Amino acid sequence: MKRRMLYLTSIFSSAIAAIVTLLGIFSSNRLMYLKLKDPDVIVQREVLAKRFDEKWYEAVDKEELWIQSPNDYLLHAIFLKPLQTNRTVIICHGVTENKINSFKYARLFERLGFNSVIYDHRRHGESGGKTTSFGFYEKSDLQAIVQFIRKKIGQHAILGIHGESMGAATTILYAGTYKDEADFHVVDCPFSDFTEQALHVLRRETPFRTTMVLRIANLFLKMRDGYTLKLISPKEVIANVQKPMLFIHSLEDDFILPYMTEELYEKKTGPKMLKIFEKGAHAKSFNDNAEEYEKTVQEFLQKFVN
Secondary structure, eight states: OHHHHHHHHHHHHHHHHHHHHHHHHHHHHHHHTOOOOOHHHHHHHHHHTTSOOHHHHHHSOEEEEEEEOTTSSEEEEEEEOOSSOOOEEEEEOOTTOOGGGGHHHHHHHHHTTOEEEEEOOTTSTTOOOSOOOTTTTHHHHHHHHHHHHHHHHOTTSOEEEEEETHHHHHHHHHHHHSOOOOSEEEEESOOSOHHHHHHHHHHHHSSOOSSHHHHHHHHHHHHHHSOOGGGOOHHHHGGGOOSOEEEEEETTOOSSOHHHHHHHHHHOOSSEEEEEESSOSTTOHHHHSHHHHHHHHHHHHHHHOO
């Protein structure tokens, strides 16, 4: 009887271990290798919406850049120079997108007197990198971009960063972790804590309702990619950000909830401004409120940036 119990216990333990392993691999794969949007679909979408003008892009003065990441791959960037100025904004796109999605913001900042740098995050577009880390490795990539561009435009030139969604969270993680060489930041629909965000998505899109899946995912992320979700928490570093920051979100966003931006705004010390639009799904604040969005950015720049 005792041998039978030991045998059954062994089988049960092995089955549990197998289930945990499969769940860990599946959940960490979903994060590390999140499916990206088709690049051709992104171009078609932006051209159709008249947010990407191919003729303008062909004619504009520009410089292609390949910037070394501290994480051992190359980041692909394009320095757009429609104006004779050193005032520059680096634009960080959201997860699953690529730098084509950043052109709408490049044109916005052009109207406000800035050139811009658009680039692909790791594993997106033409940049290297095998996994997506939702800001953990992306923040040091952004630091490399900032340092590279700062050297090009000079120490006294105005340099800003605009981030959307994961790009916004990455902007905060960069500015709150490293020596911040930018002069201002615009963060559009950032998450305040990735564990909370992942749990929200998990409960919205899957039958799982507990944190067990995330705890298992954390274990496998640590083993496979060197970090855990708790290390991706903009709200833990936002108090370190001293430069002016404009926070943007929309009430209709049910993917990254508006309370996350409000939480970050409350924790930010020093110069700051908040704009919550009534209209706009996730990362659609500009698309649905273009004129008011631009006026908001202009007001922020006039108030806090020389």
